[in-house]
Amino acid sequence: MLFGSAIAALVGGVLLFAAIGWVVWRESVATETAYAGSLAASLGQRAEGIFVDTRDLLAGFDRSDAPRCSADHLRTLQQAAVSRPYIRAIGYWQASERRCGVGFLPPEGLKPARADRIYDTGVIAWWPNKSTEVGGVQLFLMRYGDHDVAIDPRLLLDLGPLQQRRAGLWVEKLRLAASPWDAELPVPDAVSAGVTVDRGNGVVVSRFSRNDLLPIDVIAVEPLDSVWNRHASTLIAGAAFGLVLVALWFLLILRYSRHQLSLATELRRAVAGEHIRVQYQPVVELATGHCIGAEVLARWTRDDGEVMRPDVFIALAEEAGFIQDVTLAVMRIAVRDLTQLRREFPGIAVNLNLAPADLQDERVGTTLASSLAAAGLPPDAIKLEITERALVNSNTSRALIRDFRRRGHEVAVDDFGTGYSSLSYLQTFELDVLKIDKSFVDAIGKEAATSQVIVHVIEMARSLGLATVAEGVETAEQERWLQEHRVAFGQGYYYSKPLDLEGYVEFLRRRRTA
Numbered sequence: 001m002l003f004g005s006a007i008a009a010l011v012g013g014v015l016l017f018a019a020i021g022w023v024v025w026r027e028s029v030a031t032e033t034a035y036a037g038s039l040a041a042s043l044g045q046r047a048e049g050i051f052v053d054t055r056d057l058l059a060g061f062d063r064s065d066a067p068r069c070s071a072d073h074l075r076t077l078q079q080a081a082v083s084r085p086y087i088r089a090i091g092y093w094q095a096s097e098r099r100c101g102v103g104f105l106p107p108e109g110l111k112p113a114r115a116d117r118i119y120d121t122g123v124i125a126w127w128p129n130k131s132t133e134v135g136g137v138q139l140f141l142m143r144y145g146d147h148d149v150a151i152d153p154r155l156l157l158d159l160g161p162l163q164q165r166r167a168g169l170w171v172e173k174l175r176l177a178a179s180p181w182d183a184e185l186p187v188p189d190a191v192s193a194g195v196t197v198d199r200g201n202g203v204v205v206s207r208f209s210r211n212d213l214l215p216i217d218v219i220a221v222e223p224l225d226s227v228w229n230r231h232a233s234t235l236i237a238g239a240a241f242g243l244v245l246v247a248l249w250f251l252l253i254l255r256y257s258r259h260q261l262s263l264a265t266e267l268r269r270a271v272a273g274e275h276i277r278v279q280y281q282p283v284v285e286l287a288t289g290h291c292i293g294a295e296v297l298a299r300w301t302r303d304d305g306e307v308m309r310p311d312v313f314i315a316l317a318e319e320a321g322f323i324q325d326v327t328l329a330v331m332r333i334a335v336r337d338l339t340q341l342r343r344e345f346p347g348i349a350v351n352l353n354l355a356p357a358d359l360q361d362e363r364v365g366t367t368l369a370s371s372l373a374a375a376g377l378p379p380d381a382i383k384l385e386i387t388e389r390a391l392v393n394s395n396t397s398r399a400l401i402r403d404f405r406r407r408g409h410e411v412a413v414d415d416f417g418t419g420y421s422s423l424s425y426l427q428t429f430e431l432d433v434l435k436i437d438k439s440f441v442d443a444i445g446k447e448a449a450t451s452q453v454i455v456h457v458i459e460m461a462r463s464l465g466l467a468t469v470a471e472g473v474e475t476a477e478q479e480r481w482l483q484e485h486r487v488a489f490g491q492g493y494y495y496s497k498p499l500d501l502e503g504y505v506e507f508l509r510r511r512r513t514a
Contacts, residue, residue, distance in 0.1 A: 037195045037206045039167060040220040044208035047156045047169055050086055051142065051213050054151070055123065057084075058144035061092075068092055068146075069100040077147075078102040088139055089150035103150065104134060110150065112141055117172065121213050127174055128153060140176055153177040170217040188217035197224065264320040266302060267313055271322065276300055276329045278337075279498035280350065282507055283469060283491045286483050291511045293349040293383070295491060296334045297498050298326060314355070323355045328367055331382075335371045337501050338381050345508050351383045353414065356390040359397040369407060379408030383433075387414050391429060398429055405430050412469065416457060426464060434461040436487070438472025444481045458485055 057080055066073040069092060077090040081103045089103030089110060098110060112132050117125045122145070128138030132150065139150040153176040156169050166183040169176050173188060191207040198205055204222040209215075270276055280294035300308045317323040334350050341348050358364045372379060384404055390397055391413070401411050412433035413426065426434075440454040461468045470482050473492035482490055496507055 037220075039165065040206040040208040040218045043157055043167055043169065043220065044210055044216060044218040047216055047218065048210050048212065048214075050151070050156060051123075051216075053084075054087075054142055054149050055121075055144045055213060058142075058147045058149060061090075061147040062145040068094070074100065074102050086151050086155040087149055088134060088137075088152050091148045091150075093143065093146050093148060098148070101148075106134065110134070110141075115143070119214065123214060124148075125171070125214070127171075128176065140171070154181065165220060165222050167218065167220040170219075172215045173217070183221075185219050185221060188219060191219055199224065264316055267300065267316060268320070268322055268325075270300055270302075271317075271325045271329050274329065274332075276326065276333070277500075278330055278333045279500055280504040281491055281498045282496045282504070282511075283351070283489050284495050284511075286470075286479065286487060286490050289511070291348075291495075291508055292489065293351060294499075294504060295351040295385070296330055296353070298330045298353075318355060318357065321357075323357045324363055327352075327355060327358050327364055331364075331368055331371065334382065335375050335377065338377055339375050340501070341505070341508075342377070342381065344505070345512075348508070349381050349383055351385050351412065353385045354390065356387070356397075359386065359390050359400050362400065362403075365400060365403055365407075380410065383410040383412065385412045385414040385435065388416065391425070394428065402430055405432070415471070426460075431464075431466060433469055434464075434466040435469045435471055438492070441470050441472045441474075441478055441482075441492070444478045455485065458487060462486075 061077065061080075064073065064076060066076060073092070077092070081087045081090050087103065089101055089105050091098045091101030091110060093099065098112070101110065110132060112126045113129070115124045116127045117123075119125070124143040126132055126141035126143075128140050130138070132139045132141050134150070137152060137154065140153050142149050142151060153169070156177045157167055157179045166179065166185055168178040168183060168185040170188050175185075175187075178185060186205060188207060188209070191205050193207050193209060195204060195206045202224045204224055206220045206222075208218040208220075277299045279297045279299055281297060282291045282294045284290065285292050298310055298314070300310075300313050302308060314323070314326065317326045331352055334352055338348075338350060352368075354364065368382065369379070372381065386397070386401070404411055410432040411430070412435050413429075413431055414435045415437045416434050434457070436454060436457055440457065443454065458468055467489070468487045469489040469491065470478075470487050471491055473479055473482065473490040473494045475494060479490060479494060499507060
């Protein structure tokens with residue numbers, strides 16, 4: 001294991017150095033490409049905003065009560081034209097004839113030819129041409145209802161200086177504007193959506209497309225050869241940092257491997273020598289306050305007296321491949337304690353946690369059945385808790401869960417909401433109980449984003465016919481809220497901290513007396 005770790009550290013170090021160099025380069029490129037991407041999106045959104053604003057403006061003119069082509073009507077059009085820098089003219093149409101208008105127009109006004117496009121959105125468009133030219137600028141005409149607007153396409157990309165960057169705007173593949181105006185740009189059909197690094201031409205190309213009101217495309221181009229010049233110091237610093245980090249990585253991985261090897265060996269000995277102990281955290285019926293059982297929690301104290309956190313040594317056992325041995329060790333203690341508990345408290349049950357590996361074969365289920373039979377205990381004396389992670393291997397775990405329930409065990413999904421399970425996914429499993437994660441209970445009464453999630457979890461469980469258990473109950477306020485929302489059970493420090501067997505028996509006696 002140690003030799004393998006050394007090889008892994010060496011290979012990992014080389015890969016890490018290469019990865020650091022690659023990441024630094026990619027980040028440098030990303031810094032440049034991000035602007036190209038955001039520029040294309042900003043330009044596209046601005047252009048679309050202009051078109052939408054123009055459509056709304058024209059619709060407002062049609063709702064006006066002023067007589068068409070009257071002084072009041074033309075004054076309204078003139079005020080709108082002056083307030084928007086990209087508008088050169090506004091006109092009124094009667095049927096297919098442009099009757100009057102305002103703006104920067106020649107004395108004879110605008111006399112556009114037949115419209116180029118009529119869209120389902122109600123927009124009628126004239127591409128820039130000689131008939132829409134004013135002052136040497138061919139304008140883009142957009143009609144909606146009985147009014148039209150002449151837009152100066154040069155102002156559609158007015159976002160300030162672009163330095164070495166280039167950008168262009170197309171409407172239905174017709175180039176309307178560019179910055180600079182004569183910029184050489186690829187056409188939209190030749191560019192993929194998003195950001196593309198074209199190393200052959202030494203550029204980063206970004207395309208933004210939208211087809212809500214008008215079919216628009218924006219292309220932004222950034223020279224790639226400027227990346228090294230602007231980020232040389234970053235790349236050199238990244239290489240130096242990578243060398244130092246690789247050396248530290250090599251030393252740390254060896255030290256960690258030695259520690260993990262020693263720790264895993266010690267844990268394996270503790271499991272084999274029955275030095276794993278358990279504590280019980282009571283589960284209380286919220287409606288009555290009665291204790292109906294407890295969750296069995298594994299505990300391990302090392303030879304030097306250090307108390308290991310369960311999440312640490314459980315993860316270690318999973319990584320080392322003997323988590324089933326830990327589960328079975330806890331199960332044996334629970335069965336032994338249940339024989340004592342049930343003599344004084346008939347019907348009491350305990351909840352046993354299963355790891356994902358426990359649902360990969362029948363070892364745990366078979367051993368559990370034989371242990372209960374040997375102790376003369378019914379299957380319902382032990383309820384089983386599985387995490388959302390254990391549901392990933394759905395075919396195997398679904399079959400084993402079905403077997404557990406057929407034997408008489410209740411099955412709960414633990415820490416619900418911390419993984420990726422959904423209502424439709426849970427419906428494919430035969431479950432009895434849904435345990436609500438402590439993080440959602442903590443949000444009760446607070447202005448937190450998760451404060452409403454617990455309501456949806458409760459409703460979802462109810463729709464599936466699942467009983468609910470709230471974990472981590474710590475205050476009377478939380479208990480009242482859970483009671484009001486008809487959560488069946490609760491556990492947490494509000495009722496009791498995890499207890500050894502003697503403490504749990506005393507807890508049950510006090511509850512029974514109360």
